[in-house]
Amino acid sequence: MEIEPPLEERYNELKKEELNGRRIIEADEEAIEECEEEIELPVIDLGQLKKGNLEREECKKEIVEAAMNWGFFQVINHGVAEKVLNAMINEQKKVFNQPFVNKSLSGNFLNLPSTHYRWGNPVAISSSQISWSEAFHIPVLEVSTLNHHITLRTTMEGVVKKLGSLAEKISEILGQSLGIKSNYFKERCEKGKSSFRMNRYPPCPIASQVYGLIPHTDTDYLTILYQPHISGLQLMKSAKWFPVKPNPQALLLNIGDLFQVVSNDIFRSLKHRVVASVGVERYSFAYFYCPSDDVMIESWLKPSIYKQFSYKEYRQQIEKDVEKTGNKVGLSRFFLHNIILPH
Ligand SMILES: O=C(O)CCC(=O)C(=O)O
């Protein structure tokens, strides 16, 4: 049975509607531009945090500088064994290798709500907004419901637990540099909406016309991504796109929108995207560190650039914007004054 979601059909459908002039396209119609040389992001050895005071402080400084200067950085000796990360990718392969109908039906084979399985960008309103990928997006608090899939569940539980404590630790270090008390993030995220996302990017026959994943920023405090082997991820820095080299030993961390607000733009949530590839399939997984719905997101530093908003309000605004335009808009909705900041 067919495992691939009907991406090409969906793309052609939207294309046809556009050609017939039945859709008004407000969305970015930018072609997939050329990008710069591959960059080596900072690599931080977290093993140093377990050494003496001097090494620990030096390591914290590196983390803060990387977050400030890059918004994206890699960590090694992060406490999750490479074989565990590999085991997760293998479990993920088994999941995506199921027939499409088993993945997409409500009451799918994982017994998750059907909205947890996404393909092609369900809210795309123009062909350029198609993401040539499929994903399972699972709230951390629901991982235990995968109880009929023992190896998937136990592997995911192990990874999620470790990534959760890593996200907490890094957030605490970044927070400390702003004068934020040490349990600030823990208090807000412990019963929060953190989630785990498994991504698969199938080979794409029209890779010059669509993305694997459209440009976006992450709607969280912090993201931890594992992208071990196949390139495709690119980030935007100084208005240019840079490919990020995959690294099987490293975890890639990036600042999300919420941390950008808390830090009053000292740490920036960079736009990133995945380009599609004609010949190769790509896998990645990500942990999104998120608070509970009612947590107020506000700048710790004053005068604040942003209005206060709850996490729920932020997601609702995104949902509204995406429904209307296919685009997220994001933080600029919550500027206190109408200032446009350069990226
Ligand atoms: O697959 C990747 O490398 C990036 C995934 C990503 O940005 C996301 O899931 O938000």
Ligand SMILES: [Fe+2]
């Ligand atoms: Fe992302």
